[in-house]
Amino acid sequence: MTATTDRRPWVVGVSGASGTPYAAAVLRALLDAGEHVDLIVSRAARLTILDETGHAFRDGHADEDLHRWLSRGADGTPDAFDPDVGAVRHWPAGDLAAGPSSGSYPVRGMLIVPASTACVAGVSLGLSKDLLQRAASVTLKERRPLVVGVRETPLNGQTLKHLVSLDEAGAVVLPASPAFYAGGSTVQQLVDFVAGRALDAAGVPHKLYRRWEGELAGPGRGA
Numbered sequence: 001m002t003a004t005t006d007r008r009p010w011v012v013g014v015s016g017a018s019g020t021p022y023a024a025a026v027l028r029a030l031l032d033a034g035e036h037v038d039l040i041v042s043r044a045a046r047l048t049i050l051d052e053t054g055h056a057f058r059d060g061h062a063d064e065d066l067h068r069w070l071s072r073g074a075d076g077t078p079d080a081f082d083p084d085v086g087a088v089r090h091w092p093a094g095d096l097a098a099g100p101s102s103g104s105y106p107v108r109g110m111l112i113v114p115a116s117t118a119c120v121a122g123v124s125l126g127l128s129k130d131l132l133q134r135a136a137s138v139t140l141k142e143r144r145p146l147v148v149g150v151r152e153t154p155l156n157g158q159t160l161k162h163l164v165s166l167d168e169a170g171a172v173v174l175p176a177s178p179a180f181y182a183g184g185s186t187v188q189q190l191v192d193f194v195a196g197r198a199l200d201a202a203g204v205p206h207k208l209y210r211r212w213e214g215e216l217a218g219p220g221r222g223a
Helices: 002-006 018-030 043-053 059-071 117-125 133-140 157-168 187-202
Strands: 009-015 037-041 089-093 109-115 146-150
Touching: 002 089, 009 018, 009 133, 018 043, 018 059, 018 109, 018 187, 037 043, 037 133, 037 187, 043 133, 059 187, 109 117, 109 133, 109 187, 117 133, 117 146, 133 146, 146 157
Parallel strands: 009 037, 009 109, 037 089, 109 146
Antiparallel strands: none
16 A cells, blocks of 8 residues: 555556657656656557557557557667666556546646547546546546647647637647757657657656757757
8 A cells, every 4th residue: 555655657648649759758758757657558549559660559568568669769760769667557548447547546647648639529528438538537627737738730620629628627738749949850859849848737857858048049059
């Protein structure tokens, strides 16, 4: 009981939207910051991971598959990173009796990266059709930080209404929109910018991008 109580993870939900490198960057940065993570990968996200990386994500091999996924660079380079996934606990998306399904389960908050429009709609309407949506609903009702990294373009009116509802409920709506003032010149740097902004919204320290300091740096400044 003491070990469970002392562990206060961030819940990271990965939905089926394109953008699994964003999720990988957020997960690596949380681990680098010394945080514990509870990971929920939706069924649709498993198909996206397979499509975008060529590798499966399986419940029975979650640690092995997670390490291979997080080792991959955003440009597809294998073994670009060497993450320690020992602080990650994986929960199957269909397990509605999992820890994050209850408000009494101690967590710091939740990040959904990337968030599909279907996921946004489900969380906004309180559908709780799987553990990812249920955990997000719990995060809102417990008034914990919820960052929703929506990844879709263009956005239709109904999705915009759902996003406004999430904002009104206390979530941070964070479109996966890379900026260029940080000097990013590679795919990984642009991905890291979005991941860094998600962590900023959650209040987690990181060094994923160069912050704006009010001075122009000019061409060739680097990241």
